Amino acid sequence: MSLSLKPGFSFGGHLQRLYPEENLSRETVFLENSDEYWMTQALSKSMENGCAANPNPSVGCVVVSNNNIISSGCTEIWGGKHAERVAFECLKEGELAGTTVYVTLEPCTHVGKQPPCVELFRNKGIAKVIIATEDPNPIVSGKGIQQLKEMGIECKVGVLKTEVQAWLSPFFIQQLNKRPFIALKWAQSLDGCFADDHDGWQWISGIQSRKYTHWLRQKYDAILIGVGTLLNDFPSLDVREIQNQYKRNPLKIIYDPFGKIFRCTEQEQEKLNEKSFKMGTKQIILINSRILLDEQEKNSKWFQSLKNNKNFLLQKLKDKSENKVTGIIVESLKGKEIDEFFGRPLQSILIEGGPRLLSVFLQEKMYDVLHVFIAPFFLGGEKHKLFSNKQRTIVPYFFRDVSQVERMKIVLQEKLGNDILLEMVQEY
Amino acid sequence: MSLSLKPGFSFGGHLQRLYPEENLSRETVFLENSDEYWMTQALSKSMENGCAANPNPSVGCVVVSNNNIISSGCTEIWGGKHAERVAFECLKEGELAGTTVYVTLEPCTHVGKQPPCVELFRNKGIAKVIIATEDPNPIVSGKGIQQLKEMGIECKVGVLKTEVQAWLSPFFIQQLNKRPFIALKWAQSLDGCFADDHDGWQWISGIQSRKYTHWLRQKYDAILIGVGTLLNDFPSLDVREIQNQYKRNPLKIIYDPFGKIFRCTEQEQEKLNEKSFKMGTKQIILINSRILLDEQEKNSKWFQSLKNNKNFLLQKLKDKSENKVTGIIVESLKGKEIDEFFGRPLQSILIEGGPRLLSVFLQEKMYDVLHVFIAPFFLGGEKHKLFSNKQRTIVPYFFRDVSQVERMKIVLQEKLGNDILLEMVQEY
Numbered sequence: 001m002s003l004s005l006k007p008g009f010s011f012g013g014h015l016q017r018l019y020p021e022e023n024l025s026r027e028t029v030f031l032e033n034s035d036e037y038w039m040t041q042a043l044s045k046s047m048e049n050g051c052a053a054n055p056n057p058s059v060g061c062v063v064v065s066n067n068n069i070i071s072s073g074c075t076e077i078w079g080g081k082h083a084e085r086v087a088f089e090c091l092k093e094g095e096l097a098g099t100t101v102y103v104t105l106e107p108c109t110h111v112g113k114q115p116p117c118v119e120l121f122r123n124k125g126i127a128k129v130i131i132a133t134e135d136p137n138p139i140v141s142g143k144g145i146q147q148l149k150e151m152g153i154e155c156k157v158g159v160l161k162t163e164v165q166a167w168l169s170p171f172f173i174q175q176l177n178k179r180p181f182i183a184l185k186w187a188q189s190l191d192g193c194f195a196d197d198h199d200g201w202q203w204i205s206g207i208q209s210r211k212y213t214h215w216l217r218q219k220y221d222a223i224l225i226g227v228g229t230l231l232n233d234f235p236s237l238d239v240r241e242i243q244n245q246y247k248r249n250p251l252k253i254i255y256d257p258f259g260k261i262f263r264c265t266e267q268e269q270e271k272l273n274e275k276s277f278k279m280g281t282k283q284i285i286l287i288n289s290r291i292l293l294d295e296q297e298k299n300s301k302w303f304q305s306l307k308n309n310k311n312f313l314l315q316k317l318k319d320k321s322e323n324k325v326t327g328i329i330v331e332s333l334k335g336k337e338i339d340e341f342f343g344r345p346l347q348s349i350l351i352e353g354g355p356r357l358l359s360v361f362l363q364e365k366m367y368d369v370l371h372v373f374i375a376p377f378f379l380g381g382e383k384h385k386l387f388s389n390k391q392r393t394i395v396p397y398f399f400r401d402v403s404q405v406e407r408m409k410i411v412l413q414e415k416l417g418n419d420i421l422l423e424m425v426q427e428y
Numbered sequence: 429m430s431l432s433l434k435p436g437f438s439f440g441g442h443l444q445r446l447y448p449e450e451n452l453s454r455e456t457v458f459l460e461n462s463d464e465y466w467m468t469q470a471l472s473k474s475m476e477n478g479c480a481a482n483p484n485p486s487v488g489c490v491v492v493s494n495n496n497i498i499s500s501g502c503t504e505i506w507g508g509k510h511a512e513r514v515a516f517e518c519l520k521e522g523e524l525a526g527t528t529v530y531v532t533l534e535p536c537t538h539v540g541k542q543p544p545c546v547e548l549f550r551n552k553g554i555a556k557v558i559i560a561t562e563d564p565n566p567i568v569s570g571k572g573i574q575q576l577k578e579m580g581i582e583c584k585v586g587v588l589k590t591e592v593q594a595w596l597s598p599f600f601i602q603q604l605n606k607r608p609f610i611a612l613k614w615a616q617s618l619d620g621c622f623a624d625d626h627d628g629w630q631w632i633s634g635i636q637s638r639k640y641t642h643w644l645r646q647k648y649d650a651i652l653i654g655v656g657t658l659l660n661d662f663p664s665l666d667v668r669e670i671q672n673q674y675k676r677n678p679l680k681i682i683y684d685p686f687g688k689i690f691r692c693t694e695q696e697q698e699k700l701n702e703k704s705f706k707m708g709t710k711q712i713i714l715i716n717s718r719i720l721l722d723e724q725e726k727n728s729k730w731f732q733s734l735k736n737n738k739n740f741l742l743q744k745l746k747d748k749s750e751n752k753v754t755g756i757i758v759e760s761l762k763g764k765e766i767d768e769f770f771g772r773p774l775q776s777i778l779i780e781g782g783p784r785l786l787s788v789f790l791q792e793k794m795y796d797v798l799h800v801f802i803a804p805f806f807l808g809g810e811k812h813k814l815f816s817n818k819q820r821t822i823v824p825y826f827f828r829d830v831s832q833v834e835r836m837k838i839v840l841q842e843k844l845g846n847d848i849l850l851e852m853v854q855e856y
Contacts, residue, residue, distance in 0.1 A: 379830065
């Protein structure tokens, strides 16, 4: 993926759609009726259902006739209709004739839960199909376009390719690398603090930034946090402030190698039930395979309630000592058992912290994108920072010489409220 | 000053002028021939001489006739011609008739080193004068505009007002607050490090960011650093990579309360002569009034060479114990002796570090603007950071509770190369 996004586009899609009333500082203005203009509409449309289509790609389609959109569609929830079908079904017989169809991803050619989309284009008199990007799967990539051409339809490929690929990046990474897409997200002060040293929980970033976070929580399939963050903040990690036809809360994953959660106090148990577990969403607790609980702990009401709750999966971490910590985590979240528990293939994970866990993912370079909010103030704290000396338990000593440092590539900077959102990728 | 800059404008002026070949991510595109379009040209023109006009404002003027610029001018070096005079002198008799004149600052009405500019407009048949901002001095503010109107010339005021005020902010602050304008500048990694813990000197930011720094060094009159930075980095602090008609290097100010510089080793003396002092530019060394040197030190060749060099001024810090550290520094840089040494009134100071000195200016809120470059990598160091625990010598303990924190206001975010430039002001 070559990544240099046009202003106004992000891994969260077309920002203006998320902030319709805001005057975003950066927004690429396309000529009206240009291919880029209509493809932007198709991308915006593809965001309509959040990403309820996962692991299918959330595709958008608009049908343009005489410089007007006469129909549009977004991929439905997994197993439902694809974007082209949704868009075409709204039209009467013959209405597709002479139109230009904008679709963010090459129409599929295979029979999955739905018949192949490319067949929908046959014998409709469609003048032109504009496609943002080919299918990433090398086995089918280009086939949809080829079939369209064989039907005598003019095709143009590559309009807003990078911008659409960023939005569909979990699908692309899953197809290409056969592992879940990993996004890291945090909010920090200018001096890199996630919180002040009083340990009190307070927002670092402003309301516009938080809205983007909620949007990401439903874009990605799961949220991963460390048990320290769970027992410190008791976050609910649910999706708020976002309206969609198919609203969904992400799967929660707690990284708890030593089983701290099984030994938490009654007060903590109450708080967990009240706050973090109240939504009834599914939770995976990742624990070491060799974790030891004594008889009393095993027989405790709390342990039994976790063990017998079908919303909870106690998943043992794979035991490969040669692997990196993050490699073990990601490997342990692959496979049939996880997918069955989740209810569909797990395609993407948003890692929300705390700083200890994020530091390991950064250090081991196990990520596809960073979503970083920077709030313009200083805290002067020392505890809640990435790579802090106070976090040596899971973070091995981290220190880089400037001359040997690896710079990330900034693909987006945007001012949201009075915060800066940066999105960065590894230089690959 | 209400500060919300349009994309592409900064405290360094119109960014596109500094980076003509770069495709800046943010750039406000005005309709051709709109007032904003021509005022942007006037602002760009005003940047032509760096800020050699200081303490006079660097003003730009363009004369537009039939949608063409027929003449333009920028304020010359201090004591030289003002922008309007430069622009008008290029024109033949009668050519001003029917034109629209764009000028970034209200024409002056007083006799200074130059006769009043407003008289240049009389009886020329000028159709219209467009002005970005009134003069900040309440005694003359509005008088130039009034006189233009009395001449029967149509006036419009306020086009790109905020953008021009940012560029002219040292002049505005000096006029309004009777003290030098204070700008802080630093480059940091994402985790807030200025350098790695090996103390080796290396660029944090990329070449485009450094170009902006050089531009600022000639915008501002002086650069202030701490003696620790001087003896650690031996910086030359000169202006490179910038071409102007009137190129100038800033005055250097070394904050050295305990007179470390007088006691430096021979090797350090050599390095200073080779690197930091080689340009022959003027230097002020700020020392405590009660500093004690023994006879041997006083008679040393090194001390005598500093004392007798007319490029050096050993300036004693004012001794007001009730003041904040930064208040004492700024007070000690005001007054006739300093202005005479500098050769003109000292209007602005760029504080370039190190982190210890910058932390004090931040903590005591003694600044008008922050220029901050953020480079997208992590260092994990602990020594070279703002508000570091390892810097308690001059920084009193700094810690903020998130709930009580004062957020700065971001007025610019721009990607320069692969760095982020933020410009921030206090919320006033």
